[in-house]
Amino acid sequence: MSALLKIRPSQIEKDVFMATYGGIYEHSPWIADAAWQKKDGTNLDTVEALHGAMRAxxxxxxxxxxxxxxxxxxxxAGKAAVRGDLTSESRSEQKGAGLDACTPDEFAxxxxLNKAYKQKFGFPFIIAVKGHDRHSILAAFRARLNNDRAREFETALNQIHKIAGFRLADLSL
Structure with a gap:
């Protein structure tokens, strides 16, 4: 069964849609805008449908x-987290995975790993942290450093879609 969103996109104006869903994909409201452009009746009113439109x-x-x-x-567990410069969603997600409780050795x-990963791939390591703890995240980080750039690019996008799915599901509660 499809989970209905609390706010049904078919019943709201674009500015409300953008305010509600524009942050689902981190600092990338263009994705919500593209989904809005595909709105046709109630085709975006479930979590699965809206997520599919955004993924597309x-x-x-x-x-x-x-x-x-x-x-x-x-x-x-980077500098933005230390400075408190994360979006509320990222802050909550990282805290939920225990990244705010790293030991000095884990933080180091x-x-x-952040530096090595960025040097190798040219972008940050992305993982949907829900269901993980800092130990499993570090293990995934170490393992994925062995991948090639094309595989990591696709993995990063798939993890981003997973994060977006979690965020949309949280809105339907």
């Missing part, structure tokens, strides 16, 4: 737009 917008985008989407994400390893 990303998949239809050019490589540069996809890279900007990936780069819009913060480093895990995150910094080292």
């Amino acid at each position: 917008a990303v998949e239809d985008a050019e490589e540069g737009s996809k890279l900007r989407l990936i780069c819009a994400h913060p480093d895990l 390893e995150f910094q080292t």
Whole structure:
């Protein structure tokens, strides 16, 4: 059964839609805008349908737009988290995975891995942290450093879609 959204996109104006869904994909409201452009009756009124429309917008985008989407994400346990510069969604997600409780050694390893990953791939490491803890995230981080760029690019996008799905599901509660 499809989960209905609390606010039905078919019943709202574009500015309300953008205010509600524009942040589902980190700092990338163009994705919500593209989904809105495909609105036709009630076709966006379920979590699954809206997520599908947003995912399609990303998949239809050019490589540069996809890279900007990936780069819009913060480093895990990174400087933005320390400064308190994360979006409320990212802050909550990272806290839920225990990234705010890293030991000094874990924090140092995150910094080292963030730097190595960005040097190798040219974008930040992305993982949907829901259901993970800092130990499993560090393990995934270490393992994925062995991948090639094309595989990591696709993995990052798939993780971003997973994050978006979690965020949309949270709105339907």
